[in-house]
Amino acid sequence: MADPGLIHGRYELLEQIGRGGMGRVWRARDRILDRRVAVKCFRPDRGPGEDPAAPHPLCERFRREARLAAGLQHHNITVVHDFGEHDGLLYLVMEFLDGRNLGELLTDRAGVPLPHGEVADIARQVAAALDHTRCRGIVHRDLKPTNIVRLTDGTVKVCDFGIARPARDIDPGARLTVTGMAMGTPHYMSPEQISGGVVDPRSDLYSLGCVLYELATGSPPFAYDDPWAVLVGHRDAAPEPPHRLRPDLPLGLERLILDLLAKVPDHRPLDTVDRAARVLGRSAPSRPPVRRLIRHPGAGSPRTDA
Template sequence: MRGLVIGERYRLDEPLGCGGMGEVYRGTDTVLDRQVAIKLIHQKHIGDDEVVRRFLREGKLTARLDHPGVPAVYGQGLISEAAHPLHGQLYMAMQYVDGWNVDDLVASYHPLPIGWAVAIAAQICAVLHHAHQFSVIHRDLKPGNLMVTSDGFVKVLDFGLATALGDPSQSKISMTGVPVGTWLYMAPEQFGDGSEVGPATDLYALGLVLYRMIAGAPLFDTRSYADTMRGHVLEIPESLRAFRADVPQDIEELVRQLLAKAPDDRPAGALEVYRRLLPHATGLTALPGAIGSELTAARMYAGVLADSSSEATPAARFTRGDLDRMRRRATGLARSAQAGEAIDLLLDTACQAAMSMGSDHADVLEVRLDAADLMFGNGRYAEAADAFAVLVGDLTKRDGKDDERVLNIRRREADCLVCASQPNLGLAKLQDLAVDMDRVFGASDNRTYDLRHQISLLLDGLGRTPEAIDALEELIADVSHELGPEHSRTRLLTNDLERMNRKL
């Protein structure tokens, strides 16, 4: 296929690699005269809707992540020319990354110096932090998907299995029911139904990558699928210091936390991991043939801000005053129609405050709630639903599942899902919530009545009008018994019931 031109501009020059979904070629953009990487979907997958969906999704998600640690996407499309040898195939043109993948780097320079292992992991954290802010979970982070350039910069590749939390079109398991990911680098929750997959899933994979770089071999290598799964789900990893005495104690502890079996037991986020790694990213001498030591133009550019960054030294304590000041600034941004900037500021503030005050501190939770509310108010429903869901989990651990605030945020999460084109999931969550509110507040509480009314209206909106009528009739009977048939609430419900009956 060498020499073929696709998309009227991209020439295939030489194959770079082949995976389960497609092939990657080094190519040339003949319009701009630059090297590119061209990914082609395998011919055998053209009729596979799931594979095609993933390929198209990869282009969109990767393009959304405008970050120096993610290759840029130049274009994606279908080869439609009937006479073309690759007619009907999908392609994606991306930034060409010249370097070594981490697997090859570790194989050639084992043992990899601690400083370089940490520096690579810290750069991965920067990409993950950015991706997670967009609710994008990679799900297939592994050494083969990580490229290190001759300048020492890391590029995270292959978002083909990535998922955007809250997006109904994106599955957490394949249509065949097989868990998504690569055995050796999958988190325990990926071997289940995928319901717990989230940012912590990528952190587990990062822990496995860091383990591989330091120990020189994957954690559960040379095993069958069943044995690998058992290792991830049940076994305690062997200490890194059993392999190398030069592993710092806090790096040992960090890897142990990253590899915790339960997502909630892992570090709070990629930003926290980055800050814990950074003090150890030192002594970065050349790795001959792979990474140079000279001051290149790229290092000069990146070094300007790095040299003045407060992250190079232990972070100053984030105070209540700092938090209040940032919240006021975010409020000002939101009022000035800069909601995106306000949300980013609130999320960053919550991360910084959590480092000093604790992730479950009331003020930190308030900032996170502000960010979620702002997402919802600005139409970022899927992101808001995910943010509310995480808050529900954290507040439940702190205050219990029957806390009124927990119940209120559960309702907000469900509302977001309805607005995010997931009405059936939102309905299911509202119905579960109704059971709990009935138990906590009582069947005759106004909050319970309001929720039951909302559920009936949602059922009607989903075209399930007979079910909506049944639910509304039960609600009217309860309200009429408690408040009387002439009460304004009873009359409002009766009007809705009459409207629904007219539709049948």
């Protein structure tokens, strides 16, 4: 294109703010609507001898992300505005998220867990997003701290549906391979993803449990250096109860996290939004008890009662 910083004469790329296996993300300006947006760009590389006319698998994956994300309209999911192709460049235009992802937040805190109320609030909002995707039969498959953004106003957004799939299209016989490690991140993968079992929206609930465990304790459930040891832990081992790493953790929050981390998908709670809301309510500061005077006829001094 004539101007590499301009797409279709409309989207002005201002600053690169992210990069991954599926392209680069730019802070940009929509010149027509005069608003800030984020633009994800991807230009496929082809090896020598590849047919330039043949479909590229990563292009198909990028297009699938655009279609799936555009169909998800929810307060806690990143909004997709536009999608297209320009001079061989695929682009996806999304709302600009003024905030930070939870991975950045965890790095800054250097192992210090979040306050109870913040963990419960994040749990409630992410679970609401997952309720929405579950109702539409969509599995995110790569829910992790870097794919969850908390905005400056406290709103939490789930983003990056790059490997999301309709549950009906996921092959239950697909086994995890070294190449397949990209299809999910070891610290946040469900047992059924690892073992090649049926992967459905309950798999995302397990990943949410992993994220909450890390937010609440400062460490993921199976904090090993070897990725394969992490995978075996998720598949076969019980996580250490969070209260052993953080004794002041509310019992309700610990139970919610451990229930989400159930090895059997049927045992994972579908009422996570309500349970997180109840924990959040109990985490809020309570008023001190009102002390009132009680007088008994014939008694000398009044006494106080709470």
